[in-house]
Amino acid sequence: MTSAVASIAAWTFVAECPIPDDIGPLLVQGEQPIAAYKTFRDSAIFTTKRLIVRDAQGLTGKKVEIYSLPYNAINMWSSENAGRMLDSNSELELWTRAGHIKINLNRGVDIRKLDHLIAHVVLNG
Numbered sequence: 304m305t306s307a308v309a310s311i312a313a314w315t316f317v318a319e320c321p322i323p324d325d326i327g328p329l330l331v332q333g334e335q336p337i338a339a340y341k342t343f344r345d346s347a348i349f350t351t352k353r354l355i356v357r358d359a360q361g362l363t364g365k366k367v368e369i370y371s372l373p374y375n376a377i378n379m380w381s382s383e384n385a386g387r388m389l390d391s392n393s394e395l396e397l398w399t400r401a402g403h404i405k406i407n408l409n410r411g412v413d414i415r416k417l418d419h420l421i422a423h424v425v426l427n428g
Contacts, residue, residue, distance in 0.1 A: 311402035312370065314356055316340035316347060316417075317409050323348065329355055329369065338420060340412065349420055352428070374428045376400045382418040395421070 320341040326348055330336070337349045345357040345367065356370040379398040393414040397404040408414055 311404060312356075313405045313407070314342055314347065315407040315409065316342060316412050318411055319413075320346065323357075326355070337424075349424065351424070372397070372399065372401075372404070374424045377421070377425050380418075380421050380425070382414050382421075384414045397421075 344359040393408040
């Protein structure tokens with residue numbers, strides 16, 4: 304299924320990383336971090352309730368934009384693994400109430416682990 308829909312957001316997950324120590328103030332009562340991924344400028348954190356993407360901006364990276372996607376806003380998702388040796392990237396696409404989000408995954412990011420994580424939080428939430 305090739306998407307002809309323009310993305311409202313496109314991110315690249317470079318590698319899985321430890322959950323950032325400073326995520327606590329962003330979480331609500333009862334919300335727990337599950338996994339984190341390094342992006343080019345910051346990180347994406349999957350919690351028990353949502354996906355939080357922190358995007359450092361500007362030359363110094365001190366200005367940070369935070370995106371918060373509650374799992375109950377996800378209507379559908381698809382995952383595409385790297386099919387050939389030369390095709391090093393995988394991708395995950397989310398269709399939400401807000402629009403279409405595309406997440407590119409660098410080589411080494413386990414698409415099946417991420418697909419399972421999305422399925423778990425969306426279907427059990």
